[in-house]
Amino acid sequence: MKTLFLITALALSSLGAHAAEVLSANLDRTGKNILVDVSYGGGCKKHTFSLKVGGCLESYPVQCRAVLVETIEGGFDMCEAIVHTTAKINLKKAGLTDSYYKGATLTIVGDKNFRGESSKATVTLP
Numbered sequence: 001m002k003t004l005f006l007i008t009a010l011a012l013s014s015l016g017a018h019a020a021e022v023l024s025a026n027l028d029r030t031g032k033n034i035l036v037d038v039s040y041g042g043g044c045k046k047h048t049f050s051l052k053v054g055g056c057l058e059s060y061p062v063q064c065r066a067v068l069v070e071t072i073e074g075g076f077d078m079c080e081a082i083v084h085t086t087a088k089i090n091l092k093k094a095g096l097t098d099s100y101y102k103g104a105t106l107t108i109v110g111d112k113n114f115r116g117e118s119s120k121a122t123v124t125l126p
Contacts, residue, residue: 020049020070022110023084025121034089034123036068036108043081046073051094051108061103066094068110091125101125 023037040047048071056064068087091097096106103125110119 019111020047020068021113021119022068022108022121023119025108025123027123027126028088031126032091034091034094034106034108036087036089036121037084038068038087038110039082039084040070041082042072042077042079043083044079045075045077047071047077047083047085048073049087049089051089053095053106056104061105062100063105063107064101065107065109068108096125 020038020040023039025034025036027033028035034051036049038049050069050071051066052069053064053066056062096104105122105124107120107122113119
């Protein structure tokens with residue numbers, strides 16, 4: 001009975017959850033960081049973001065796809081605020097400074113928005 005209650009409580013609490021949605025992306029003035037405008041649900045715990053770069057189309061310049069990865073310090077954030085912030089992704093730490101990526105277009109994909117549409121933004125790398 002306790003297990004059923006716990007499963008039900010978790011299911012109900014996830015109904016209000018809002019995953020990380022990508023709103024826009026661009027390079028900062030130095031050209032060393034990607035600034036990704038995101039919206040996510042929570043507000044009580046620290047959320048950090050990184051990129052997981054997937055395959056690239058072998059064109060010139062290359063066209064790559066990356067998934068926005070959200071990490072929540074301490075696990076699930078039970079708060080229900082909608083937070084808008086700008087995630088700063090360092091190109092070097094993301095492994096995107098190799099000459100292979102010079103001038104590449106990078107499409108950053110986030111979770112679906114509240115309308116069920118894919119959220120994504122494209123940025124051209126230096």
